[in-house]
Amino acid sequence: MIESQYVTSLLGMEKVNAIEKLIGYTFENKTYLITSLIHKSFNNEINYERLEFLGDSIINTIYSEVLYKYFSSHNEGELSKLKAILISLDNLAEIAGKLTINDYIIMEKGEILTGGRNKKRIIGNVYESVAGAIFLDSSYDTAKTVLLNHLKYSSFFSSLVNFDNKNANITIDCKSTLQELIQKKHNAVPKYFVLSKEGPDHKSTFSVCVKINNKIYGYGKGGTKKQAEQSAALAALKQITEKNE
Secondary structure: OHHHHHHHOOOOHHHHHHHHHHHOOOOOOHHHHHHOOEOOOOOOOOOOHHHHHHHHHHHHHHHHHHHHHHOOOOOHHHHHHHHHHHOOHHHHHHHHHHOOHHHHOEOOHHHHHOOHHHOHHHHHHHHHHHHHHHHHHOOHHHHHHHHHHHHHHOHHHHHHOOOOOOOOOOOOOHHHHHHHHHHHHHOOOOEEEEEEEEOOHHHOEEEEEEEEOOEEEEEEEEOOHHHHHHHHHHHHHHHHHHHHO
């Protein structure tokens, strides 16, 4: 009980209401929300790390379910690459940043002065802890609804998908996503090269690589040249994300 009273004293109701409005969820137990925002620099014993552990699993499950449901033409390897990018701290930090959750992280003053509220790793971890808090306060289905609504703040996910409002179909275009990213970061354009073509014309398998500034960033295979290029682009996106991590 002392812990609960201590936690709830750290943020006024005005800030609590503001955060709930930003994330689109109202907590029954405000302790969950506030604990999810406490950095270990502020309190080494009561902080977001346990909720982060839980939230990581919740996000993994929700994103896996979405990818499995909507990207039915993709195999296990391709789905794994997509998920690796979606659950990366870069992606989660972007979502949290656009929700401005980082403005409310409870930190020791020195950590704030050194830019703690702008560090991607911390912001991404806090987003995971908030996800865990929502799950504990409600249910898996509620957490899924809230977190899927946040995906619109992911530039990676938004550039990957195309929603057909009539049929609710989703299509993927990794080539466009990769080109936009590389043009923005390096002012260059990815180039694709066919390495081999195997099998008869009616059942061919193309092997392709994608180069950025003459360096190979990914390999892909597909029944058509276009499919192989998309696969290579996806591999390149995963490699770029892993390097950023």
